[in-house]
Amino acid sequence: xxxxxLPAMMMAASPAMADxxxxxxxxxxxxxxxxxxxxxxxxxxxxGMRPRGIIFSHDYKYLYICASxxxxxxxxxxxxNKIIHNxxxxxxxxxxxxxxxxxxxxxxxxxxxVVTVVDTEKRDVVAQINVGVEPEGMAxxxxxxxxxxxxxxxxxxHWIDASTQELVDNTLVDQRPRHVEFTKxxxxxxSSSEIGGTVSIVDVASKAIxxxxxxxxxxxxxxxxxxxxxxxxxxxxxxxVALGPANHVAVVDAKTYEVLDYLLVGxxxxxxxxxxxxxxxxxTNGVSGDVSVIDTDDLKVIxxxxxxxxxxxxxxxP
Amino acid sequence: xxxxxxxxxxxxAKTLCLRAAKRCCKRSRLFLSLPLLMLCLSPVHANELxxxxxxxxxxxxxxxxxxxxxxTPENNGVAGAELGIVDSNTxxxxxxxxxxxxxxxxxxxxxxxxxxxxxxxxxxxxxxxxVSDKVMSAILALPEASNRLFxxxxxxxxxxxxxxxxxxxxxxxxxxxxxxxALGQFLMARRWREWFIVEGNSEADKAMAxxxxxxxxxxxxxxxxxxxxxxxxxxxxxxxxxxPALTQGEDYDVVLVADADNLFGFYLPYNTYLPRPVAGxxxxxxxxxxxxxxxxxxxxxxxxxxDTNGRPMNEDDYNAWLAVRAVSEAVTRTKSANSAxxxxxxxxxKFDLAAFKGRKLTFRNWNGQLRQPIPLVQPxxxxxxxxxxxxxxxxxxxxxxxxxxxxxxxxxxxE
Numbered sequence: 099x100x101x102x103x104l105p106a107m108m109m110a111a112s113p114a115m116a117d118x119x120x121x122x123x124x125x126x127x128x129x130x131x132x133x134x135x136x137x138x139x140x141x142x143x144x145x146g147m148r149p150r151g152i153i154f155s156h157d158y159k160y161l162y163i164c165a166s167x168x169x170x171x172x173x174x175x176x177x178x179n180k181i182i183h184n185x186x187x188x189x190x191x192x193x194x195x196x197x198x199x200x201x202x203x204x205x206x207x208x209x210x211x212v213v214t215v216v217d218t219e220k221r222d223v224v225a226q227i228n229v230g231v232e233p234e235g236m237a238x239x240x241x242x243x244x245x246x247x248x249x250x251x252x253x254x255x256h257w258i259d260a261s262t263q264e265l266v267d268n269t270l271v272d273q274r275p276r277h278v279e280f281t282k283x284x285x286x287x288x289s290s291s292e293i294g295g296t297v298s299i300v301d302v303a304s305k306a307i308x309x310x311x312x313x314x315x316x317x318x319x320x321x322x323x324x325x326x327x328x329x330x331x332x333x334x335x336x337x338x339v340a341l342g343p344a345n346h347v348a349v350v351d352a353k354t355y356e357v358l359d360y361l362l363v364g365x366x367x368x369x370x371x372x373x374x375x376x377x378x379x380x381x382t383n384g385v386s387g388d389v390s391v392i393d394t395d396d397l398k399v400i401x402x403x404x405x406x407x408x409x410x411x412x413x414x415x416p
Numbered sequence: 417x418x419x420x421x422x423x424x425x426x427x428x429a430k431t432l433c434l435r436a437a438k439r440c441c442k443r444s445r446l447f448l449s450l451p452l453l454m455l456c457l458s459p460v461h462a463n464e465l466x467x468x469x470x471x472x473x474x475x476x477x478x479x480x481x482x483x484x485x486x487x488t489p490e491n492n493g494v495a496g497a498e499l500g501i502v503d504s505n506t507x508x509x510x511x512x513x514x515x516x517x518x519x520x521x522x523x524x525x526x527x528x529x530x531x532x533x534x535x536x537x538x539x540x541x542x543x544x545x546x547v548s549d550k551v552m553s554a555i556l557a558l559p560e561a562s563n564r565l566f567x568x569x570x571x572x573x574x575x576x577x578x579x580x581x582x583x584x585x586x587x588x589x590x591x592x593x594x595x596x597x598a599l600g601q602f603l604m605a606r607r608w609r610e611w612f613i614v615e616g617n618s619e620a621d622k623a624m625a626x627x628x629x630x631x632x633x634x635x636x637x638x639x640x641x642x643x644x645x646x647x648x649x650x651x652x653x654x655x656x657x658x659x660p661a662l663t664q665g666e667d668y669d670v671v672l673v674a675d676a677d678n679l680f681g682f683y684l685p686y687n688t689y690l691p692r693p694v695a696g697x698x699x700x701x702x703x704x705x706x707x708x709x710x711x712x713x714x715x716x717x718x719x720x721x722x723d724t725n726g727r728p729m730n731e732d733d734y735n736a737w738l739a740v741r742a743v744s745e746a747v748t749r750t751k752s753a754n755s756a757x758x759x760x761x762x763x764x765x766k767f768d769l770a771a772f773k774g775r776k777l778t779f780r781n782w783n784g785q786l787r788q789p790i791p792l793v794q795p796x797x798x799x800x801x802x803x804x805x806x807x808x809x810x811x812x813x814x815x816x817x818x819x820x821x822x823x824x825x826x827x828x829x830x831e
């Protein structure tokens with residue numbers, strides 16, 4: 099099966115085709131659409147209140163939007179850029195992950211200390227799983243076996259068995275875990291701790307921390323180095339870590355865990371996403387209200403684009 | 417699946433062990449049963465911990481407010497500790513750790529001390545203190561208090577941070593000096609360098625006013641006048657006549673009011689002789705927490721508190737919440753309920769706490785004070801947060817607030 103998927107994917111993601119990046123503006127209740135070839139803003143769309151996490155369905159037909167203050171996950175029809183309906187999300191949805199099966203959405207309900215599993219086709223709640231205080235980051239393993247949730251005040255990774263929707267294990271990490279990212283092979287998880295100032299590398303088989311990455315930027319106090327968004331290149335070469343109020347993105351060697359460089363971006367850098375076949379990396383900079391564009395070959399910031407107030411999440415459609 | 421297996425095995429082990437133990441006891445072959453018992457007990461109970469925390473408070477210790485509006489909530493402080501317990505139990509359920517809070521109070525200080533004495537005799541857990549200087553001295557002098565963990569959540573007196581700091585005593589409440597410096601730094605940033613002080617008569621008022629004076633010396637500002645509030649009449653209808661007269665004097669940039677018990681400070685804004693801002697305990701206030709703080713995820717904490725208590729979280733609630741969170745963080749990481757172990761961990765550089773202030777909080781290991789940014793608030797919103805930019809320190813800018821290590825004179829700092 100893989101033999102035909104791969105060429106098909108490469109065709110779809112050929113560098114000549116422009117990607118479109120969707121950026122959620124937390125304080126403007128809008129999405130900004132960016133053409134990633136021209137690096138220009140295309141248009142702005144009104145959505146629900148306080149949009150934060152955004153994610154595409156695997157076929158890119160729909161964009162799911164956590165409209166936190168509307169207490170809803172909204173579904174945007176990508177073809178028309180119209181909100182077509184809401185999903186029953188539970189209160190205050192902030193971040194979510196879409197299972198590889200394309201219809202189970204795992205939503206972190208920050209105020210309720212639960213993760214809600216919603217079926218995006220039937221539009222009903224499949225399960226609610228009790229987790230720690232202030233659930234935040236969500237990720238599903240590439241093989242679909244695990245879903246991980248991070249809880250910001252409990253400081254844990256909660257391991258949810260996706261076949262039973264039950265919490266089966268917990269890994270204690272540093273203060274205020276924000277984001278989790280599986281490696282492509284699904285064997286390792288990168289987990290950022292905002293207040294701890296670290297990124298933990300967690301082995302999926304043992305669920306134990308095997309390595310902790312620390313950051314140090316000359317002239318920036320260690321307390322201000324607050325890792326949030328993490329992105330890993332598919333070729334296993336780099337990891338990019340957004341360092342929040344330190345206004346830098348760290349480039350990490352994904353094999354040795356050595357920090358290679360710090361790239362200066364906008365103020366309070368939050369989330370990251372690749373575009374143009376991973377040749378570009380986009381960052382949302384909340385306080386400065388813009389998006390920095392990083393060239394992942396040269397490891398340089400090549401452009402800054404003004405978006406709405408407090409850009410939070412970013413998702414890219416090839 | 418694995419979790420289910422674990423559960424079944426644990427249950428099986430427990431029943432088997434109990435049976436074996438009973439049999440052993442019957443035959444009084446203790447020499448055989450003891451190692452068996454230990455073997456049996458370890459996998460089942462080793463991780464389970466119950467942590468009882470006391471909240472020591474004096475009912476009726478606060479002076480009655482001048483306006484009914486300012487009445488202190490009955491569960492002041494306690495409500496924050498209770499929320500801390502709920503938060504910690506949510507975490508604890510994954511680790512088999514259970515937290516419980518017991519309010520220990522008394523109608524007067526003697527009654528409170530007696531009640532706490534008996535609690536200490538039967539409970540090994542930490543104690544959160546919400547008491548006056550006098551009661552704190554008495555409690556810490558109890559023989560039962562040695563080698564215990566106390567966390568002061570409300571007392572701001574500098575003496576506990578400068579001359580009388582001691583092993584086993586931590587403070588989540590910021591000191592008067594920290595509040596004074598937080599305010600002073602902001603005034604410096606605004607270049608408001610001429611201060612006019614109005615202070616009340618209580619010990620707390622004097623301590624607060626002295627903190628302004630200390631800050632003034634530190635930053636080289638001028639105090640152009642200092643008045644004591646001596647009115648004993650009700651000024652509700654006459655403050656417009658009386659306050660301008662009281663605040664008349666050499667020019668100043670700002671009036672700093674020291675009214676810790678909220679008896680008169682609210683008469684000052686808009687009534688000062690010169691049209692100047694009021695800051696201190698009223699007007700713009702340095703406080704460890706305020707209902708208007710919503711940055712850094714604080715909204716979640718505010719909502720949890722409001723939903724439970726039907727009122728906003730105040731400073732005392734927040735400081736008590738912090739105290740419980742610090743304890744439970746130490747329990748989580750050390751897997752111990754032993755007071756000495758917890759204290760050691762809390763004072764070590766391994767400990768840090770996320771507390772909705774945008775950066776990690778740690779304890780100063782030379783006097784047990786929690787390092788923390790201090791918000792500056794006006795009644796409706798957050799104005800700023802100190803330390804202000806440009807106030808530098810060789811270790812951390814948070815130590816520009818309050819007494820720094822070289823200024824601390826107790827034995828802890830000499831080690």
